[in-house]
Amino acid sequence: MTDPLRRALVVRGGWEGHSPVAITDTFLPFLKDHDFTVETSETLDVYTDAELLAATDLIVQCWTQDEISAEQTRGLTAAVRAGTGFAGWHGGIIDSFRGAVDYQILTGGQFLMHPPGFVEYPVHLVPERAAHPVIAGLADFAVHTEQYWVMTDPDIDVLATTTFAAGFPAGEGRDHPVVMPAVWTRTRGQGRVFVSAIGHKADDFDVPEVRTLTERGLLWASR
Template sequence: MTTDTRRALVVRGGWDGHQPVAISDGFVPFLKEQGFTVETSEDLAVYEDAERLAATDLIVQCWTMGTITREQSANLAAAVRAGTGFAGWHGGIVDSFRADVGYQLLTGGQFLMHPPGFHDHTVHVLPERADHPVVAGLDDFAVHTEQYWVLTDPHIEVLATTTFPPDELRDRPAVMPAVWTRTWGAGRVFVSTIGHKTDDFDVPEVRTLTERGLLWASR
């Protein structure tokens, strides 16, 4: 265990299909081992407490869809801008609060669609990002899960991609960001589109890059 004590806040809820409690609980022991005190909230009202957010080193969000108020969104963005880290995976971070443009600017991306069901695809770690602490030492790896089509901000730093093959609507492959980071003022944001189900994190590379992403984002 590290000697530093940092504060992590896990905010979870929304659509139950992404198992927000079960999956986020899987990362709580890791955060504690890394020296964090961890609190959880299943109510977006926690984003109304600006002082609490400002005193938090890392917010891990697993909240799919739902509605965020203007005050909650503004407080979250302000906390990150001042240095609080923000991180998450899959729909818990990029399929949240679809009507809130400010939130989408904060995350740097928004889920649009995925092909039906789970299927095999490869996550490609970009060679030019191979020294980034989130993906250092990781090679391309295979997953069997949802593959997200996302709309993204040009200012994100893409660490890994997936490729959609041509289909009846598209005559050529589409390379899509799958894992990225960004800065927001003094704060850091980490996003992975992988993580629909608990066993997605049984893939060693998925688990590793997610854990590293949480640490990278933290103040």
């Protein structure tokens, strides 16, 4: 017996370098296969529609940079606190709306910088969280993409990390490696939030572990 039909809202836009439409389109069949009706929006004004958000089980956001109004922020955060799930990846969720403190509190993290270009790096799953449904049964893996250096809230549940070698950023005189959250979850009120720092380009999701944990993250976050 399948779950009753759920409702997903995909909000996409902002800087085109993260291909918000093309990449989110690759997740629409997955959501539909898991009994979601899916609506897409290319305006942030959808966050002011309280009735729509209250009827939405999952918001998938891919909206890089740009600005969000106080009214839009209030609508989004109120919906999540009331139980609507919120999920996304890379700059579409943690390089968004830098001037909105309440939005940063919602996501629990913010992109700050990355090494030039794409780099090969391993992603380590946190052993203590191995049973979490987002990463259960997966193993450490490697990706070749942007490696995000992030600032995070201490009140997040880190599921995977990446390590920056000593000496980065250049000129800081750092002589030791730095372990950085790469995938995490958190709750805000009654709502769940899923964040992955991986996903700059479409072929990042060709890595089976990246695709799997992202899809699981969407399901985990849903009401």
